[in-house]
Amino acid sequence: MKVRKLGISGPDVSAIGLGCMGMSFSYGEIPPTKDMIKLIHQAHDLGVTFFDTAEVYGPYTNELLVGEALEPIRDTVVLATKFGFEIKEDGSWRGTNSRPEKIRAACEGSLKSLRTDVIDLFYQHRVDPNVPIEDVAGTVKDLIAEGKVRHFGLSEAGADTIRRAHAVQPITALQSEYSLWTRQHEQKIMPVVEELGIGWVAYSPLGKGFLTGAIKDAAEIKEGDFRKALPRYQPEAMKNNQAVVDLLKEIGREKGATPAQIALAWVLARKPWIIPIPGTTKLHRLEENLKAIDVDLTKEDMTRINEAASMIQGGRYTEAIEATTGL
Numbered sequence: 179m180k181v182r183k184l185g186i187s188g189p190d191v192s193a194i195g196l197g198c199m200g201m202s203f204s205y206g207e208i209p210p211t212k213d214m215i216k217l218i219h220q221a222h223d224l225g226v227t228f229f230d231t232a233e234v235y236g237p238y239t240n241e242l243l244v245g246e247a248l249e250p251i252r253d254t255v256v257l258a259t260k261f262g263f264e265i266k267e268d269g270s271w272r273g274t275n276s277r278p279e280k281i282r283a284a285c286e287g288s289l290k291s292l293r294t295d296v297i298d299l300f301y302q303h304r305v306d307p308n309v310p311i312e313d314v315a316g317t318v319k320d321l322i323a324e325g326k327v328r329h330f331g332l333s334e335a336g337a338d339t340i341r342r343a344h345a346v347q348p349i350t351a352l353q354s355e356y357s358l359w360t361r362q363h364e365q366k367i368m369p370v371v372e373e374l375g376i377g378w379v380a381y382s383p384l385g386k387g388f389l390t391g392a393i394k395d396a397a398e399i400k401e402g403d404f405r406k407a408l409p410r411y412q413p414e415a416m417k418n419n420q421a422v423v424d425l426l427k428e429i430g431r432e433k434g435a436t437p438a439q440i441a442l443a444w445v446l447a448r449k450p451w452i453i454p455i456p457g458t459t460k461l462h463r464l465e466e467n468l469k470a471i472d473v474d475l476t477k478e479d480m481t482r483i484n485e486a487a488s489m490i491q492g493g494r495y496t497e498a499i500e501a502t503t504g505l
């Protein structure tokens with residue numbers, strides 16, 4: 179497995195990480211826990227050393243799953259989790275909460291759930307408009323000084339927010355959605371990240387599964403799967419966006435690769451400091467994704483993909499969800 183450095187101040191991690199959210203949250207039917215623990219171990223055996231979870235996934239259940247899976251190999255991996263949503267006693271959650279006392283409580287909860295004495299990378303999951311980002315960064319800075327956290331991260335934050343937070347506590351990584359069909363961050367945010375030496379962790383690098391070519395019809399998306407509400411997963415948009423998948427298949431045939439591998443290779447080729455974290459619940463998909471590091475795309479390939487991607491129809495989220503990203 180090839181490695182990439184997580185920002186200028188962070189650790190070396192596998193060039194492709196594993197997003198664990200879908201193992202217990204958001205994508206409809208939940209697989210058995212024992213199967214997902216086995217999959218995480220298989221990922222590690224294949225060279226994955228970077229694993230991503232969050233307090234709100236479940237809530238809590240995903241951290242518990244990941245913590246149990248990684249406990250025997252904890253010293254050999256980099257473990258990232260997130261704080262920042264208001265979670266109620268009944269398990270429901272809505273809105274942000276990054277007050278310092280809430281961050282501390284989330285940290286203690288995550289340490290316990292993850293069965294570890296330190297969190298390698300602690301992200302603010304979404305920017306809280308009610309709490310100055312300086313207070314958030316300062317609280318995580320204190321947690322780092324106390325040895326409970328190693329590195330600070332933000333997720334879906336805007337350029338100004340990144341600069342203000344970084345001035346208080348250097349940011350190791352920004353986690354934001356990025357793929358060949360989600361590129362709105364390139365103009366204003368990526369230049370700031372590059373300037374400050376911050377790593378970019380790309381979630382949903384496969385377009386929440388669409389770019390794999392496995393989903394051809396909106397009717398295939400099961401009840402309970404959050405993608406049913408997304409603009410790009412509506413019937414007309416899916417029909418239009420299939421042209422991108424067709425191109426990925428064409429380029430894949432030329433290189434002996436799958437559409438998913440071409441899509442991941444595109445992300446890897448954009449910048450050497452981008453680390454995609456595709457999620458999966460299936461071993462064959464995991465193996466397929468990891469082989470993307472061996473796919474080389476030419477300038478012509480990149481141009482063809484970029485031109486096709488410019489025709490994508492539909493927003494990545496509804497307006498209500500997009501409004502919470504902090505951009």
